[in-house]
Amino acid sequence: MLLEMRDICKNYPQGREVVKILKHVDLTIDQGDYLAIMGPSGSGKTTLMNLIGCLDVPTSGTYRLDGEDVSKASENRLADVRNSTLGFVFQSFYLLPKLSARENVALPLLYAGVKKRERLRRAEEALKMVGLGERIDFMPNQLSGGQQQRVAIARAMINRPKLLLADEPTGALDTASGRQVMDLFDELNENGATIVLITHEPKVGARARRLRRILDGALLPEEGSENDGEA
Amino acid sequence: MFENISLAFQGIWGHKLRSFLTMLGIIIGIASIITIVSTIKGTNDQIKESLIGSGTNAVTVQLSQSGSAYDMSWQGPPAGVTPVSEETLAELAGLDNVVAASLFSVRQVYDAAVCYGSASWSGYLYGVDENYFAAAGYRRTAGRGFLPEDFAAFRKVAILDGTAASVLFGSASPVGEVLEVRGEPFTVVGVVDRAAAGQFAIETYRDYEMYYGDSSNGRVFIPLGDWPIVYRFDEPQGVILKAASTDDMTRIGQQAEDLLTASQISADAAQDGFAYQSDDLMEQAAKIQELSNATNNQLLWIAGISLLVGGIGVMNIMLVTVTERTREIGLKKAIGARKRRILWQFLTEAAALTSIGGILGVAAGVGLSRFIASAMGTPSAVSYPAIAVAVLFSMLIGVIFGMIPAVKAANLNPIDALRRE
Secondary structure (H helix, E strand, C coil): CCCEEEEECCCCEEEEEEEEEEEEEEEEEEECCCCECCCCCCHHHHHHHHHHHCCCCCEEEEEEEEEEECCCCEEEEEEHHHHCCCEEEEECCCCCCCHHHHHHHHEEEEEEECCCCHHHHHHHHHHHCCHHHHHCCCHHHHCCCHHHHHHHHHHCCCCCCCCEEEEECCCCHHHHHHHHHHHHHHHHCCCCCEEEEEEEEEHHHHHEEEEEEECCCCEECCCCCCCCCCC | CHHHHHHHHHHHHHCHHHHHHHHHHHHHHHHHHHHHHHHHHHHHHHHHHHHHHHHCCEEEEEEEECCCCCCHHCCCCCCCCCCCCHHHHHHHHCCCEEEEEEEEEEEEEEEEECCCCEEEEEEEEEEECCCCCHHHHHEEEECCCCCCCHHHHHEEEEEEEEHHHHHCCCCCCCCCEEEEEEEEEEEEEEEEEEEECCCCCCHHCCCCCCCHHHHCCCCCEHHHHHHHHHHHCCCCCCCEEEEECHHHHHHHHHHHHHHHHHHEEEEHHHHEEEEEEEEEHHHHHHHHHHHHHHHHHHHHHHHHHHEEEEEEHHHHHHHHHHHHCCCHHHHHHHCCCCHHHHHHHHCCCCCHHHHHHHHHHHHHHHHHHHHHHHCCCCCCCCHHHHHHHHHHHHHHHHHHHHHHHHHHHHCHHHHHHHHCC
16 A cells, blocks of 8 residues: 555634635555546645645644655655655646756756766656657747646656656646646556546546545545556 | 755846846945955055064164153263163063164264364264164165174274265265264264165154154264263163064063063152153054054945845845745745755855855955055055955855845745745
């Protein structure tokens, strides 16, 4: 089991009220899974993604990631976990505009303490893997949206993360580019990557091998569980 | 670290105009400080140089009464002050960093005259020992100096300084001529002159006496052993000490004062206000330097205020930068940058910004002080320690004023930071 959430709650203060964003969430993900979490906006799926991604800690409950209880880990420890265990793909790419594609991809390795030459070599490799081997020295504004998202995916994969987290990865893309990005996810998953995809688009969610719906802060029971066993 | 620095320079280069305007406060502040310091140093160096050149580090210690030099020409030797003994002189010569020690007696004479001639002279007559000319910084320009035999045989020989020579003999050579002092004939054997003339600050009558009072008509020197021939045996003498370096002069002067006052002056004479007083050129230099430093220190404070304003400008721009780059910070945190790394990134950027400002300010300051020096004819000297301090200090300003923006950046919550558009 790569990831195990038990009875996770997340509350946010809002004025004098306390808003319960997540209510008693249980979730397990195994190595090699490809899970989509679907829900309308305001359902709590982004909060759940932040918790899975160790960008936030739960109000209560336990969260074990790769054998480690991270529900009460320190800020520095969470940063290290994000760096070594997780890879992030965001809706709006978040590439640094002043860095080339290769430098953007190499950035997580800087925080992992990898030497510069090695960083750039591995970044080039990762860019080739996402089909951008010809554009390693392009600046983000010289790339199309789909290409930028593929650079972001290369950046997410550069540290060989245990878990790839994608938050509406096709939300800012046209249909054709979106399909390419989804094809890339399929390919990564076939090569062994564990992927959690957060989306509100049924078409995108349908590409995943498992699907969980979230509504009003609660995860609904899994439908048509085709992949319950160990991967 | 290196990564941060190169990123910082990229960031600064990426906003050339903004960075330059931000630096401007630092540039102006550092430039004015460098200008002021260069002017101070230039003036002080000039003062020191002209004094070192003139005095060859000579400290003169003379008997004084109630603060002004005691002139035996009027009142004769005072009671209760004994002549300096060989032992005391040896003790003075043994003080730290004393190169030479010399005894001398001095009186004004009014009736010296050239034998077989018409010229007469009034001025200062010095009885000197064999070390005097070296210690006081005289150079021989004609004839010879005093020989050991002159002292041993009490030969009646005299040496003139340039002024006395020209008053008595005009342009003719005085060597071999005979001079009559208080009825005694002295054969002139040589002419000496001060190694160089300095500029002195004349603030008291005593200063005037020390540097100009006895030199209007020049000086005549005779061997100290001959002094009783023209005056008396028991006259207290003055001492000239040559210091190894200019910086030792004040201390040597004070030690000699204490030693001589303690050994030569009786309790009664001390009661009457007798004491040995030193007047060294460093003290003179310090007086002048103090004067110019006092005004310049106020200028330095004002320049410091412009640095403060510059620092606040840097803080302001760094806060704007942090806000502008919120998403960058959020992303970096999301992919694993620790708090400390973000903190360092922004501190480095602020420090790089102000350091560049400091370096540009130093360049501008050096240029400006050169320009002022040549335009107004005032001295200026580049002080390398001041430059190093200025650059380090401007870096420190960046760290201090960059701290609040950097802490703000480091404390950003990655979720909020990423959500902000």
